[in-house]
Amino acid sequence: MYEKGRAWIELNKENLRHNVRLFQKFLPESTALMPAVKANAYGHGDILISKELQKLGISHFCVACAEEGVRLRRAGIKGEILVLGYTHPENFDLLREYCLTQTIVDYAYGETMAAYGKELTVHIGIDTGMHRLGESSDHISRICRLWEFENLKITGVYSHLCTSDGETEAEQAFVKLQERRFLRAVQYLKDSVNAEFSTHLQGSYGILNKKLLSGNYDYARVGIALYGALSEPSQSLEQKFDLRPVLSLKARIGCVREVSQGEGAGYGLAWHAPSFRKIAAVSIGYADGIPRALSNKGHALVRGKKVPIVGRICMDQLLLDVTEVPEAVSGDEAVLIGKSRDAEIKAQEMAVEAGTISNEILSRMGERVRRIAV
Numbered sequence: 589m590y591e592k593g594r595a596w597i598e599l600n601k602e603n604l605r606h607n608v609r610l611f612q613k614f615l616p617e618s619t620a621l622m623p624a625v626k627a628n629a630y631g632h633g634d635i636l637i638s639k640e641l642q643k644l645g646i647s648h649f650c651v652a653c654a655e656e657g658v659r660l661r662r663a664g665i666k667g668e669i670l671v672l673g674y675t676h677p678e679n680f681d682l683l684r685e686y687c688l689t690q691t692i693v694d695y696a697y698g699e700t701m702a703a704y705g706k707e708l709t710v711h712i713g714i715d716t717g718m719h720r721l722g723e724s725s726d727h728i729s730r731i732c733r734l735w736e737f738e739n740l741k742i743t744g745v746y747s748h749l750c751t752s753d754g755e756t757e758a759e760q761a762f763v764k765l766q767e768r769r770f771l772r773a774v775q776y777l778k779d780s781v782n783a784e785f786s787t788h789l790q791g792s793y794g795i796l797n798k799k800l801l802s803g804n805y806d807y808a809r810v811g812i813a814l815y816g817a818l819s820e821p822s823q824s825l826e827q828k829f830d831l832r833p834v835l836s837l838k839a840r841i842g843c844v845r846e847v848s849q850g851e852g853a854g855y856g857l858a859w860h861a862p863s864f865r866k867i868a869a870v871s872i873g874y875a876d877g878i879p880r881a882l883s884n885k886g887h888a889l890v891r892g893k894k895v896p897i898v899g900r901i902c903m904d905q906l907l908l909d910v911t912e913v914p915e916a917v918s919g920d921e922a923v924l925i926g927k928s929r930d931a932e933i934k935a936q937e938m939a940v941e942a943g944t945i946s947n948e949i950l951s952r953m954g955e956r957v958r959r960i961a962v
């Protein structure tokens with residue numbers, strides 16, 4: 589089966605390597621990368637990406653759920669795999685069988701894990717203001733008591749920042765508040781429990797905006813930026829960091845046809861040709877991860893030219909207005925994310941047009957799209 593026949597993702601290993609080295613240089617030497625390879629490595633392909641990261645010397649990973657960790661282990665991934673989210677007690681056996689580190693999502697969950705009786709390796713989540721997962725940093729004595737559960741092997745303590753991508757003063761002040769709460773809790777624990785543990789706090793934006801933070805941490809849970817994307821376009825960050833996108837999304841033009849002025853096209857005839865136009869049907873649609881919100885709105889590159897998506901995006905196809913690319917023919921590549929000659933569409937640019945962030949665009953790339961390492 590020809591892999592580039594319909595719609596495919598090209599993964600640039602060299603760019604992944606570049607991004608890994610960039611963050612390793614930028615962070616203190618004592619801080620190891622713990623890439624977030626959850627959600628199929630943000631749609632890139634979890635096994636392919638994790639294997640590549642392992643080759644680059646990465647030995648800590650984080651995933652959203654136990655099942656993702658199991659997939660990586662079965663593919664031969666070694667080192668620590670931290671499960672960031674909740675795992676049902678029915679699946680505690682899996683954590684042991686596959687040597688996964690589980691997050692304690694609050695004190696009561698710690699009790700549930702203790703009641704299980706058998707040894708489990710855990711990191712304690714501390715809620716410093718996001719109010720998603722973690723035991724509250726205000727309940728420090730309760731957190732201390734987790735060390736009394738003998739079957740819990742506590743190897744780490746971490747928190748998560750929720751405004752580190754913000755540029756307002758209030759958002760930046762909140763990052764600092766979260767760090768103060770985290771450092772206070774860590775100091776208290778270090779003074780109270782007679783045990784070693786690692787600490788981590790930053791995701792991508794906590795790294796990119798490192799100047800807001802004062803502490804040094806053992807791990808940095810880098811996600812979106814390691815894939816060479818920003819959540820949203822930012823001139824200043826793009827200038828400051830030479831991030832190189834790992835993923836390109838491409839599809840084939842199936843046919844090109846002419847429509848005369850006033851004629852409609854696609855479902856609901858939601859687009860009408862404003863004048864004589866050439867349109868191309870491209871074999872990729874919302875089931876492949878192109879948001880339907882890009883109907884009559886998004887863009888793609890054909891032969892180095894940026895052309896508009898016209899009409900409603902279908903499950904398996906979309907239409908481009910290729911009037912400005914008279915040479916366009918059936919069999920041509922259309923680039924939805926990535927480069928075509930001198931033109932480029934970044935994931936974050938597609939995200940803006942779709943009213944979302946690149947994290948959502950990438951993590952929703954369809955199963956049907958073949959991933960090819962280049």
Ligand SMILES: *Cc1c(COP(=O)(O)O)cnc(C)c1O
Nearest residue numbers: 624672748791792809810811812
């Ligand atoms: C997803 C996630 C990350 C990675 O976030 P990015 O912003 O993509 O770097 C880090 N930590 C936690 C707890 C997460 O859920």
